[in-house]
Amino acid sequence: xxxxxxxxxxxxxxxxxxxxxxxxxxxxxxxxxxxxxxxxxxxxxxxxxxxxxxxxxxxxxxxxxxxxxxxxxxxxxxxxxxxxxxxxxxxxxxxxxxxxxxxxxxxxxxxxxxxxxxxxxxxxxxxxxxxxxxxxxxxxxxxxxxxxxxxxxxxxxxxxxxxxxxxxxxxxxxxxxxxxxxxxxxxxxxxxxxxxxxxxxxxxxxxxxxxxxxxxxxxxxxxxxxxxxxxxxxxxxxxxxxxxxxxxxxxxxxxxxxxxxxxxxxxxxxxxxxxxxxxxxxxxxxxxxxxxxxxxxxxxxxxxxxxxxxxxxxxxxxxxxxxxxxxxxxxxxxxxxxxxxxxxxxxxxxxxxxxxxxxxxxxxxxxxxxxxxxxxxxxxxxxxxxxxxxxxxxxxxxxxxxxxxxxxxxxxxxxxxxxxxxxxxxxxxxxxxxxxxxxxxxxxxxxxxxxxxxxxxxxxxxxxxxxxxxxxxxxxxxxxxxxxxxxxxxxxxxxxxxxxxxxxxxxxxxxxxxxxxxxxxxxxxxxxxxxxxxxxxxxxxxxxxxxxxxxxxxxxxxxxxxxxxxxxxxxxxxxxxxxxxxxxxxxxxxxxxxxxxxxxxxxxxxxxxxxxxxxxxxxxxxxxxxxxxxxxxxxxxxxxxxxxxxxxxxxxxxxxxxxxxxxxxxxxxxxxxxxxxxxxxxxxxxxxxxxxxxxxxxxxxxxxxxxxxxxxxxxxxxxxxxxxxxxxxxxxxxxxxxxxxxxxxxxxxxxxxxxxxxxxxxxxxxxxxxxxxxxxxxxxxxxxx
Numbered sequence: 001x002x003x004x005x006x007x008x009x010x011x012x013x014x015x016x017x018x019x020x021x022x023x024x025x026x027x028x029x030x031x032x033x034x035x036x037x038x039x040x041x042x043x044x045x046x047x048x049x050x051x052x053x054x055x056x057x058x059x060x061x062x063x064x065x066x067x068x069x070x071x072x073x074x075x076x077x078x079x080x081x082x083x084x085x086x087x088x089x090x091x092x093x094x095x096x097x098x099x100x101x102x103x104x105x106x107x108x109x110x111x112x113x114x115x116x117x118x119x120x121x122x123x124x125x126x127x128x129x130x131x132x133x134x135x136x137x138x139x140x141x142x143x144x145x146x147x148x149x150x151x152x153x154x155x156x157x158x159x160x161x162x163x164x165x166x167x168x169x170x171x172x173x174x175x176x177x178x179x180x181x182x183x184x185x186x187x188x189x190x191x192x193x194x195x196x197x198x199x200x201x202x203x204x205x206x207x208x209x210x211x212x213x214x215x216x217x218x219x220x221x222x223x224x225x226x227x228x229x230x231x232x233x234x235x236x237x238x239x240x241x242x243x244x245x246x247x248x249x250x251x252x253x254x255x256x257x258x259x260x261x262x263x264x265x266x267x268x269x270x271x272x273x274x275x276x277x278x279x280x281x282x283x284x285x286x287x288x289x290x291x292x293x294x295x296x297x298x299x300x301x302x303x304x305x306x307x308x309x310x311x312x313x314x315x316x317x318x319x320x321x322x323x324x325x326x327x328x329x330x331x332x333x334x335x336x337x338x339x340x341x342x343x344x345x346x347x348x349x350x351x352x353x354x355x356x357x358x359x360x361x362x363x364x365x366x367x368x369x370x371x372x373x374x375x376x377x378x379x380x381x382x383x384x385x386x387x388x389x390x391x392x393x394x395x396x397x398x399x400x401x402x403x404x405x406x407x408x409x410x411x412x413x414x415x416x417x418x419x420x421x422x423x424x425x426x427x428x429x430x431x432x433x434x435x436x437x438x439x440x441x442x443x444x445x446x447x448x449x450x451x452x453x454x455x456x457x458x459x460x461x462x463x464x465x466x467x468x469x470x471x472x473x474x475x476x477x478x479x480x481x482x483x484x485x486x487x488x489x490x491x492x493x494x495x496x497x498x499x500x501x502x503x504x505x506x507x508x509x510x511x512x513x514x515x516x517x518x519x520x521x522x523x524x525x526x527x528x529x530x531x532x533x534x535x536x537x538x539x540x541x542x543x544x545x546x547x548x549x550x551x552x553x554x555x556x557x558x559x560x561x562x563x564x565x566x567x568x569x570x571x572x573x574x575x576x577x578x579x580x581x582x583x584x585x586x587x588x589x590x591x592x593x594x595x596x597x598x599x600x601x602x603x604x605x606x607x608x609x610x611x612x613x614x615x616x617x618x619x620x621x622x623x624x625x626x627x628x629x630x631x632x633x634x635x636x637x638x639x640x641x642x643x644x645x646x647x648x649x650x651x652x653x654x655x656x657x658x659x660x661x662x663x664x665x666x667x668x669x670x671x672x673x674x675x676x677x678x679x680x681x682x683x684x685x686x687x688x689x690x691x692x693x694x695x696x697x698x699x700x701x702x703x704x705x706x707x708x709x710x711x712x713x714x715x716x717x718x719x720x721x722x723x724x725x726x727x728x729x730x731x732x733x734x735x736x737x738x739x740x741x742x743x744x745x746x747x748x749x750x751x752x753x754x755x756x757x758x759x760x761x762x763x764x765x766x767x768x769x770x771x772x773x774x775x776x777x778x779x780x781x782x783x784x785x
Contacts (some may be wrong), residue, residue, distance in 0.1 A: 078245065087536040088288035091258065092240060093142050093157040095150065097174030098165035106163050106192060107141050109233040142258070142559060146766050147180065147657065151598055151647070152303045152561045154181055155248070156256050156290060159240045160189040164224075166196055166207060169214040176659065178218055179582065183662030184598065184645045185248045190225060190240060191215060197228035249643035250600040251563075253526055255294040255533075257541070259560035260319075261286040264551040283308075283546040285562060286316060289539055292564070293532035296354045297361045299565045300543060304603045305550050306762040307570045307638075309361060313533055314540040315351040350540070353533060362565075366572050366638065367508040441727035450729060454696055457683055461745075467623070469679040469747075478680075478698055479706040485678060485750035487710030496618055496753070498671040505636065505758050506670060510571040515668045519641045522566050549763075558766070563601040568639050574670040574756070575599070575637045577646045578613060579663030581627040589625040589650060589660050592757050596657055596764055599637065599665060600644030603764050607757035608635035611674045621676040621754055625661060632666060636758050639668055655765075675751040682746040691723070691735045694746045699730040707748065712736075715745040 029037075092110075096103040142153055154160060160181070164170060170178070193211060196204055212224055225236050266281040296310050380388070458471065472478050488494040512518045533539045541562065554560050577599070589595070592607045610622040613630045625631055633648070642665040649657040682697030698704050704725040712720045712734060720736030734746065 075244075088290050090241060091142065091156065091158045091290075092161055093150075093153045093159070094161045094163065095154075095177065096163045097170035097177060098163070098168060099171055099173070100165045100168075101163040102194065103163050105194065106161065106227055109227060109230060110141060110161075110237065146558075147177070148304065148598075148603060148764060148766060149558050150177065151180060151184055152603075153258075153559050154184065154187065155251060155303075155601060156258055156561055157187055158245060159243070160187060161236070161240075162189060162191050164191060164193040164211065164215070166193050166199075166211065169193075169211055176584070179584070179662070180647055180659055182218075183647050183659075185250070186246070187248060188240075188243050188246050189219075189222070190236060190243070191219060191222050192225045192227040192236060194227055196226045250645070251291055253292065253523055253641075254566065254601070255292045255535075255564040256290050256601070257285065257287040257294070257539075257562045258290075259285045259287050259554065259562065261540075262551065262554045262560060264546070264548065266548070267545070279548040280545045281548065282311070283543040283550060284540055285543060285560065286538070286540045287562075289533045289535055289537050291535060292526060293529055293534050294539070294541075294564050295529070295532035296356045299362045299364065299570050300541070301563045301565050301569075301601055302543075302546075302550060303561045303563070303601055304553070304762070304764050305547070307364060307366070307565065308543045308546055309364060310356055311542040311544045312355040313353045313542070315353050316538065316540050318538045353539065362567070362570070364570060366570055368510060370504075370507045441731065442729065445727060445729060445731075447729070450695075457696055461681075466679050466681075466747075468677045469681055472680055472696075472698060472703075474699060477700060478703040482678070482680075482750055485752045487707070487749065488751055489711060491618060491620070491675075491749075491751075492616060496673055496675070498673050501753075503755050505755070508758075509573045509636070509670060510568070510639070511573060511670050512668065518568070522568070522641060526566055561601070566641060569641065571639050572636060572760070573639050573668050574672070575635055575640065575668050576666040576672060577608075577633040577635070577663055578630055578666045579625075579633055579646060579648060579661040580630055581625055581661050582659050583627075585650075585658055585660045586627075587650070587658070587660075591621065591623055591625075594651070594759060595660070596649040596651060597635070597637070598645075598647040598649070600640050600646075602638065602640065603762070604637065605759065605761040605764055606635045606637055607759040608633045609674060609754055609756050610634075618673045618675055621674050630663075631661075633661075633663075634672065634674060635756050636760050640665060642666075674754055676754045678750050680748040680750065682748075684740050684742065684744060684746060685731065687740050687742060689739055690737075691733060692740050692746075693726060693731055694734050695731045697730070697746065697748065698732070701725045701728045701730075704730065704732045710748055710750070713747050713749070714740060715747065716741060718744070720746075 094103045094107055094110075142157075162170075196207060199207055208224060208226075215222060215224065223239075225239065226232055227236060261284075263284045264281050265284070266279070294313070296313050299307050299309060301307050473481055488496075543562075550560070577597075591609045594605055594607050597604050597606060610625055611619040611632045611634065612622060613619075613632050619632065622631060644665040646663050646665055647659060648661040648663075650660045651657050680697050682694040684692045685695045686693040698707070704722060708722045710722075712722065714720075714736070718736045718738055718740060720734050723733045723735050725732050740746075
């Protein structure tokens with residue numbers, strides 16, 4: 001019975017027992033089972049979008065390995081080509097970072113016969129370049145005399161050899177050079193020091209350890225090489241030839257050349273009457289092409305001198321053959337040469353690789369053609385006159401200050417005029433009882449006390465003024481002094497037309513519809529080009545209409561660097577650079593002050609303006625280069641496609657140039673609105689609950705009426721507007737959102753758009769020996785206006 005009872009109880013419980021739906025397969029399927037079941041089936045996505053077919057795990061792994069292997073092979077190929085028969089010589093720049101370091105001794109050791117070197121000094125007398133062969137590799141050694149030459153050489157050098165002092169590593173000038181090189185872009189480098197072998201054996205390890213501790217601040221992972229013997233020189237050359245080459249973006253996308261031989265031929269009178277008179281001529285520059293292929297129809301830029309055109313490219317014999325045999329002749333260039341030119345006496349004929357086609361050659365036009373009649377208006381037709389008359393009848397009438405444009409009127413509030421303001425003009429000369437009370441305000445004013453109070457007020461606030469605060473002049477009406485300024489309801493959201501009232505210089509510049517899209521297209525086309533003189537070819541460039549000053553610069557011992565420009569890079573526009581103030585410079589740098597720019601391969605002088613770096617459509621101008629925040633520098637300059645490092649120098653009165661800021665190229669956008677702000681201040685004279693009488697902001701009635709639509713704010717956060725003018729001496733009644741305090745200050749913000757100065761000059765004079773200068777500035781003496 002008990003068993004039957006339990007069975008019956010279980011049967012009753014089973015009626016109410018929860019039953020879950022069983023999985024149709026009984027268990028979860030594994031990935032392998034799903035693949036076996038779907039074997040031979042093709043999904044709809046695969047059928048409709050074959051290009052998005054998913055790879056299996058092993059296929060993706062094999063593809064990643066293949067890409068990695070191809071990239072590694074490409075890097076190894078580029079490394080092996082450098083200095084070999086198929087590539088340009090390995091260009092090494094020797095830089096001394098200390099006055100006690102001897103760069104000449106390092107150069108002598110590197111080219112010594114004990115290291116297996118064969119020197120070809122006859123090829124480098126004019127340009128200061130030392131050529132030699134070591135272990136079947138070509139090597140260039142070059143040094144620079146001044147800072148600009150050092151930066152030019154570092155832009156194209158494959159390796160830099162920094163010569164350190166055995167005790168102090170580098171001095172102040174060496175640290176200055178490193179700051180400039182790091183900001184521009186540092187190629188592959190090595191650190192060497194001399195004099196370690198002269199120390200006692202027990203002190204060598206300690207000396208190297210102390211020197212490594214100093215250098216790890218700038219070079220955390222760099223190896224320090226002693227250089228006292230020819231064996232040390234061999235080890236250093238082996239390291240330079242095997243180390244990984246750093247790519248600099250601004251030079252890997254353009255072809256460039258370091259001049260090895262330079263000749264100058266003045267233009268004959270037949271080639272142009274002006275050519276001989278102005279000292280122009282043809283510059284023949286020989287050297288090895290580096291980077292991208294060099295095309296004859298592209299413009300070339302000579303650093304520090306400007307942009308020029310090429311007439312032809314020759315292929316002279318290579319001055320550094322590597323054990324030439326009949327099976328391995330010197331590279332003559334590429335097939336399809338145009339013709340042959342007779343060489344000099346005892347010289348072999350020179351092949352002409354390519355000649356420029358005048359119809360395909362890039363133009364030197366840097367500025368747009370300005371048509372003075374472009375802004376003239378033709379006589380309107382009868383239909384246009386009828387439409388204008390109809391629009392005038394239906395147009396809403398607003399009272400705005402005289403001379404205000406339609407766009408400026410959009411931020412003016414359309415309010416009803418006060419009853420007493422209607423008869424202001426007609427009541428100024430009457431003394432009867434109909435004179436408004438606002439004009440009878442002058443009857444109770446003491447003008448001498450007013451002037452004395454203004455003097456005391458300005459003296460008391462001379463050290464408390466805001467950076468943009470200016471005093472309203474007493475001898476000039478504010479509506480005339482600040483006629484180019486306007487008020488904004490909100491700096492962030494109020495509209496400002498970027499095409500309104502543009503200066504005349506904007507008719508001379510070029511602008512892209514989309515700068516970023518054009519940049520991507522130009523760089524992609526440059527990467528795909530395979531026409532022209534290839535990397536590693538020894539060529540002679542014929543540069544036409546070059547001033548004789550270029551040859552004089554070469555004869556003075558400065559290196560000559562030529563760079564092939566990308567399309568549009570010779571045209572002028574408004575370039576923007578994002579920079580940070582260099583900590584070593586403490587001298588104030590004012591906006592629109594002339595500075596020296598190193599922008600990529602370019603070097604020029606210009607007067608920029610500074611502004612804040614924000615993502616808004618309007619940007620506040622900075623009067624000085626700020627030391628604590630990134631700053632955007634806007635300047636009229638030739639178009640350059642980033643990436644490109646930027647350095648800013650300031651010329652001292654003694655001829656020395658100081659580094660003031662470093663950064664990178666940001667964009668090219670002439671429509672970037674930079675607004676200069678000024679703040680007019682007033683003093684609350686009488687304070688009521690919601691209103692106050694304010695003085696010392698303006699000094700006549702007409703100025704108050706002119707600036708009446710502009711909103712007011714106070715130092716303590718109150719907001720208001722001008723209600724009416726009281727009297728004729730600048731007192732005005734203002735209404736605020738809350739009661740003012742007696743120590744508060746009433747402010748009015750006014751804005752105007754500013755532009756850089758057109759002072760672009762591609763010629764930059766050489767720098768004098770650098771001397772560190774301590775500058776002490778009294779900020780209170782600066783003219784904040």
